[in-house]
Amino acid sequence: MSTGGIGPRFALGERDVRRVADAVDFIRATGTREALDAVLPGTDLARHLEFAHGALLVAGVSAEQAAADLARLGVTPRDPVARERPAWRLGPDDPDVRVVRGVVGDGPRGVVLVVCGGRGVVPACEDEPRLVFRATSDDDVVLRGVYEAVAEAGPAPDGGGYDRSEDATVLHFRGGRRLALAAPGRRDALLLRHLGRPDQAGRDMLHLMSGAWRTRSLAVVAELGVADLLADGPKSTAELAAATGVREDNLRRVLRYLASLGVFAVDGDTWSSTDLGALLRSDVDGSQRDLARLYGGLFYRSFGALEHTVRTGESAFTHVFGADPFDHFAAHPADARLFESAMASGASFLRAVPGALDLPAEGAVVDVAGGDGHLLAYVLRAAPRLRGALFDRPHVIGAARAVLAGHGLAGRVELVAGDFFRDPVPPGGAVYLLSRILHDWDDERCGTILRNVRSAAAPGATLAIVERPIPESRGGQLPLAWDVHMMVNNVHGRERTPSEYRKLLCANGFRLDEVRPLPLDMAVLVATATG
The missing domain is CATH 3.40.50.150 (Vaccinia Virus protein VP39)
Structure with a gap:
C-alpha cells in the first residue's frame, strides 16, 4: 500500500502510518492458517479459530484523527468510537484511551487502533500488530481445549477482559509475536484461568480429585443408553427417566453435571446431545459407549486398588478380580464381550x-x-x-x-x-x-x-x-x-x-x-x- 505524501494528509506520524499501512496489507493478504503460523508455528488450530483482525497501539492523535487516517489508507472506519478501556494491558498513567475499528476491504477482517492520547511514544514491543483470532465455537469444552493448546505452545498470558462492543472475552498473550483469542460472550471462568486467581490452585486440585465422579457419571448414562434415546431429538427429564426406569430428580442432577462438561445441552428441562455426547451413542461411527462402560465399571473397580499395585508391584486387576485379565475374560464371557467392544470402539x-x-x-x-x-x-x-x-x-x-x-x-x-x-x-x-x-x-x-x-x-x-x-x-x-x-x-x-x-x-x-x-x-x- 502506498503511503506517499505522508505529512499534511496524515495526523499520525510517518512511523505510525507505515506501521498501520503494513498491518492493513498483512490483514488483507493473509488467511487464518498463515496468520496462525506467524504467531503459533507448528500448531493446528485453523479449524477452531478464524483470523479476525490486527490491533496496533498508536499515540499522539485523537480517535477522530486516527479514524480519518484509516480511511485515507483504504480502511472503512466503524463507529461509534469506544471510550472504554480495551482489554489490553496498558500502564495506569494512560488517561485517554480510545478504540478505533475499521474493516479492511470487503471484510470480515479488520484493523483496530488503540489510541493513547496521553502517550507520545509507542513501546517497541508494540511495533507489530497484535493478531486477534476469533473462536468459531461457543462450546465451553472446545474453548478450554483451544486455550490450553495456545498456552502449551509457549506464549505467556498478557491480560484480557470482556469487550462489550464485540460481546467477546478477549485473552491476550505475549511471545515472539503478540496475539489474542476472542471467545464469544462472557467467559468468566476462562478469563479467571487466564488472569490467574488466588484460589486457582485449589480449584484445579478439586477438579483433579473429582475425576472419578466424571468417570462414573459418564458410565451410568452410557449404561442407561441416554445418548441413544436422544438420537431422534430432545427429550425431557421425565421422558428419559421413564424410558430408563430411574428416578427423575436424580437423573436430572447427573445430566446437569454432564451438561456443565459439554456432554449434553439443556433448554429448561429438555435435554439434547452435543457432538461430544453423541460419542456415547451405540450406533455412531467411533462410538465410545462401551469404552465409558468399561472405564467406569470393570476398570473403575480395579483402579480402586492402585495403592496395592504401587506397594506390591502386583496387578490391581488380579488383586480385585482374583485372576489375570485374560484369564478373567476367558471365564466371564459378558466382560470379555464388553472389553472387546470397548477396545474396538x-x-x-x-x-x-x-x-x-x-x-x-x-x-x-x-x-x-x-x-x-x-x-x-x-x-x-x-x-x-x-x-x-x-x-x-x-x-x-x-x-x-x-x-x-x-x-x-x-x-x-x-x-x-x-x-x-x-x-x-x-x-x-x-x-x-x-x-x-x-x-x-x-x-x-x-x-x-x-x-x-x-x-x-x-x-x-x-x-x-x-x-x-x-x-x-x-x-x-x-x-x-x-x-x-x-x-x-x-x-x-x-x-x-x-x-x-x-x-x-x-x-x-x-x-x-x-x-x-x-x-x-x-x-x-x-x-x-x-x-
Whole structure:
C-alpha cells in the first residue's frame, strides 16, 4: 500500500502510518492458517479459530484523527468510537484511551487502533500488530481445549477482559509475536484461568480429585443408553427417566453435571446431545459407549486398588478380580464381550494408519495378533494389490473372518491360528503389523515376540508398531495416563518412550527408523528388519 505524501494528509506520524499501512496489507493478504503460523508455528488450530483482525497501539492523535487516517489508507472506519478501556494491558498513567475499528476491504477482517492520547511514544514491543483470532465455537469444552493448546505452545498470558462492543472475552498473550483469542460472550471462568486467581490452585486440585465422579457419571448414562434415546431429538427429564426406569430428580442432577462438561445441552428441562455426547451413542461411527462402560465399571473397580499395585508391584486387576485379565475374560464371557467392544470402539485412530505407512505396491501384509481384523482391512483397502495374513489365537480368528468378509476381503486374507510366544509367525511379509501388542508385555516377553517376527521377516522388511509412546521431552497426558492404566489393569504392561522402543527393537533384529503421529497421541513406529 502506498503511503506517499505522508505529512499534511496524515495526523499520525510517518512511523505510525507505515506501521498501520503494513498491518492493513498483512490483514488483507493473509488467511487464518498463515496468520496462525506467524504467531503459533507448528500448531493446528485453523479449524477452531478464524483470523479476525490486527490491533496496533498508536499515540499522539485523537480517535477522530486516527479514524480519518484509516480511511485515507483504504480502511472503512466503524463507529461509534469506544471510550472504554480495551482489554489490553496498558500502564495506569494512560488517561485517554480510545478504540478505533475499521474493516479492511470487503471484510470480515479488520484493523483496530488503540489510541493513547496521553502517550507520545509507542513501546517497541508494540511495533507489530497484535493478531486477534476469533473462536468459531461457543462450546465451553472446545474453548478450554483451544486455550490450553495456545498456552502449551509457549506464549505467556498478557491480560484480557470482556469487550462489550464485540460481546467477546478477549485473552491476550505475549511471545515472539503478540496475539489474542476472542471467545464469544462472557467467559468468566476462562478469563479467571487466564488472569490467574488466588484460589486457582485449589480449584484445579478439586477438579483433579473429582475425576472419578466424571468417570462414573459418564458410565451410568452410557449404561442407561441416554445418548441413544436422544438420537431422534430432545427429550425431557421425565421422558428419559421413564424410558430408563430411574428416578427423575436424580437423573436430572447427573445430566446437569454432564451438561456443565459439554456432554449434553439443556433448554429448561429438555435435554439434547452435543457432538461430544453423541460419542456415547451405540450406533455412531467411533462410538465410545462401551469404552465409558468399561472405564467406569470393570476398570473403575480395579483402579480402586492402585495403592496395592504401587506397594506390591502386583496387578490391581488380579488383586480385585482374583485372576489375570485374560484369564478373567476367558471365564466371564459378558466382560470379555464388553472389553472387546470397548477396545474396538477406542481404536478409531486405526483408520489413519494406512496413510502413515509407505505401503508397497504388492506383496503381503502380516498382522501379528491382528484381533478382529479391522486394521488389516483398512490397510488392504488402501492398497488393492496387497494380500494379507492375520495371525492370532484360534478363538479370535472367527471374529476376524466375519469382519474381513464384511469388508469384501475374504479372498485376499489368509487366517493363521497361533500364539506369538510359541508358534511361528507367517513368513514372507513385506510389512508386519503389531498394533497395541508390545505395551501389554515386559521387555523380556516383548523380546520373544519381536524375535519371532524377525525370524519370519526377510532383511529390509518393514515392521509397523502402533502404540501410544511417551514423548521424550515432555510427557503427554494421555500416554502417561495409559502407562498407569497398564500398570493397574495388566500384569506385565507399560507404555514406553521412543528411545525405549529403539533399544528394544535394536536388541531383537530391527532398526527404528521413524515415529509418525496418529490421532489421540497414538503413533506408528516404523522399523526395518536388519541383516
